[in-house]
Amino acid sequence: MKTIGILGGMGPEATLEFFKTLLSYDPAERDQDHLHIIVECDPAIPDRTAHILGKGADPVPAMLASAERLRVAGADIVGIPCMTAHHFLPRVKENSKLHFVSALEAMEQALRDTYTKVNSLGILATAGTKAAKLYESALPRYAILWPNEEEQKSLVMEAIYGKEGIKAGNRGEIPKALLKRAARSLIDGGAQAIVAGCTEVPLALLQRDIDVPLLDPMHMLAAALVREARKG
Amino acid sequence: MKTIGILGGMGPEATLEFFKTLLSYDPAERDQDHLHIIVECDPAIPDRTAHILGKGADPVPAMLASAERLRVAGADIVGIPCMTAHHFLPRVKENSKLHFVSALEAMEQALRDTYTKVNSLGILATAGTKAAKLYESALPRYAILWPNEEEQKSLVMEAIYGKEGIKAGNRGEIPKALLKRAARSLIDGGAQAIVAGCTEVPLALLQRDIDVPLLDPMHMLAAALVREARKG
Numbered sequence: 001m002k003t004i005g006i007l008g009g010m011g012p013e014a015t016l017e018f019f020k021t022l023l024s025y026d027p028a029e030r031d032q033d034h035l036h037i038i039v040e041c042d043p044a045i046p047d048r049t050a051h052i053l054g055k056g057a058d059p060v061p062a063m064l065a066s067a068e069r070l071r072v073a074g075a076d077i078v079g080i081p082c083m084t085a086h087h088f089l090p091r092v093k094e095n096s097k098l099h100f101v102s103a104l105e106a107m108e109q110a111l112r113d114t115y116t117k118v119n120s121l122g123i124l125a126t127a128g129t130k131a132a133k134l135y136e137s138a139l140p141r142y143a144i145l146w147p148n149e150e151e152q153k154s155l156v157m158e159a160i161y162g163k164e165g166i167k168a169g170n171r172g173e174i175p176k177a178l179l180k181r182a183a184r185s186l187i188d189g190g191a192q193a194i195v196a197g198c199t200e201v202p203l204a205l206l207q208r209d210i211d212v213p214l215l216d217p218m219h220m221l222a223a224a225l226v227r228e229a230r231k232g
Numbered sequence: 233m234k235t236i237g238i239l240g241g242m243g244p245e246a247t248l249e250f251f252k253t254l255l256s257y258d259p260a261e262r263d264q265d266h267l268h269i270i271v272e273c274d275p276a277i278p279d280r281t282a283h284i285l286g287k288g289a290d291p292v293p294a295m296l297a298s299a300e301r302l303r304v305a306g307a308d309i310v311g312i313p314c315m316t317a318h319h320f321l322p323r324v325k326e327n328s329k330l331h332f333v334s335a336l337e338a339m340e341q342a343l344r345d346t347y348t349k350v351n352s353l354g355i356l357a358t359a360g361t362k363a364a365k366l367y368e369s370a371l372p373r374y375a376i377l378w379p380n381e382e383e384q385k386s387l388v389m390e391a392i393y394g395k396e397g398i399k400a401g402n403r404g405e406i407p408k409a410l411l412k413r414a415a416r417s418l419i420d421g422g423a424q425a426i427v428a429g430c431t432e433v434p435l436a437l438l439q440r441d442i443d444v445p446l447l448d449p450m451h452m453l454a455a456a457l458v459r460e461a462r463k464g
Contacts, residue, residue: 009268011263011266012255012263012269016252019271020248023244023248026244029400030399031241031242031244031277031399032275032276032278032279034244035275036241036273036274036275037244037271037273038271038273038305039269039270039271040270040305041268041270041271042268043260043263043267043268044268045263047264069270069305072304073270073301073304168261169259
């Protein structure tokens with residue numbers, strides 16, 4: 001069995017949630033039957049969205065330092081619980097000896113295998129992910145729908161980065177209500193599924209809050225990592 | 233600031249819970265203000281209780297291998313989210329260059345600082361911890377009360393290791409009811425506080441379930457690690 005590395009810290013809450021998700025995809029009756037997992041949670045990695053928008057330092061050197069810590073500690077395959085960070089994955093892969101499993105590739109696989117009737121995806125994600133055209137590049141066969149500029153700012157970014165937002169530790173009614181309104185707009189505009197396109201989104205928005213499938217790339221990544229680790 | 237290492241895997245659920253507790257003791261408005269944490273979760277570390285009871289392999293070599301992985305990855309100070317494993321801490325310390333923070337020492341400090349009227353502690357923990365006299369050795373100034381042999385087996389060990397127990401992933405009514413009955417007996421026998429003396433216990437038993445303080449050495453360890461990391 002391979003050792004799974006989590007290149008986290010972007011942010012710590014999402015890293016914790018992904019560790020939990022990963023364990024939930026790795027059921028075992030005895031401790032000793034679980035997979036070996038190493039979590040590297042360095043919150044000092046520069047903000048991914050800020051850099052994509054031209055307002056902050058390049059996060060790649062810090063991501064590579066984290067990858068190297070995982071490598072020397074013994075990780076074989078690595079997942080990154082931050083969708084925006086996937087914009088930088090090609091550069092990270094190029095400069096690291098580790099095998100990375102992409103959440104976007106895991107998602108494309110899951111869409112092909114399971115969500116065969118879904119052709120249009122409404123994305124709830126950071127402005128960085130939007131500007132980076134992450135989903136458009138990775139999923140060229142799907143219509144990718146985004147909130148308009150006003151809703152992206154006042155609903156989605158506010159739910160994630162606001163004072164009462166998820167990154168400040170809130171998972172309750174305030175960010176949930178903002179994200180529900182954004183999802184409603186996307187569904188009204190033709191989205192057949194909503195993508196929790198930033199690891200913070202599903203900390204507040206749940207499947208029961210909307211009436212189309214809520215797709216969480218982190219669950220798809222966790223399932224792919226466990227499959228890959230058990231194979232080797 | 234120092235980097236915190238979590239020497240986990242004993243078991244993964246308790247490791248996840250400790251990571252969560254640690255983050256809750258490290259509040260921050262921005263990701264970048266959090267502490268750097270590395271979690272090593274190797275569930276293959278041999279069962280601590282089994283070895284203490286003379287029925288299984290020595291866990292120390294595997295614990296030292298985990299400690300070494302944390303060291304090369306960059307951890308400065310390390311906590312172990314498994315009380316029974318603290319029996320082996322002196323041997324681990326002797327053979328590792330890392331600085332370990334003991335949950336038992338953190339607990340003694342918290343008792344002295346905060347729980348000044350508590351003189352007798354009722355312990356809910358594994359048979360291994362009981363046999364190892366972990367609490368008796370670390371807290372010589374306190375009366376240490378244990379469930380009788382029958383209750384230790386049918387209530388406490390069943391709640392932790394049983395088919396419907398916590399290590400098999402259950403946190404609901406079955407283990408809770410077993411632990412509440414064990415706590416009741418201890419309180420009736422004179423315990424002024426109940427110690428969640430195994431990391432699995434507080435996954436099912438909560439403060440609201442009993443009418444004396446429920447002391448969780450893992451919370452005390454988390455607070456001590458954060459203090460120490462912010463100092464350096």
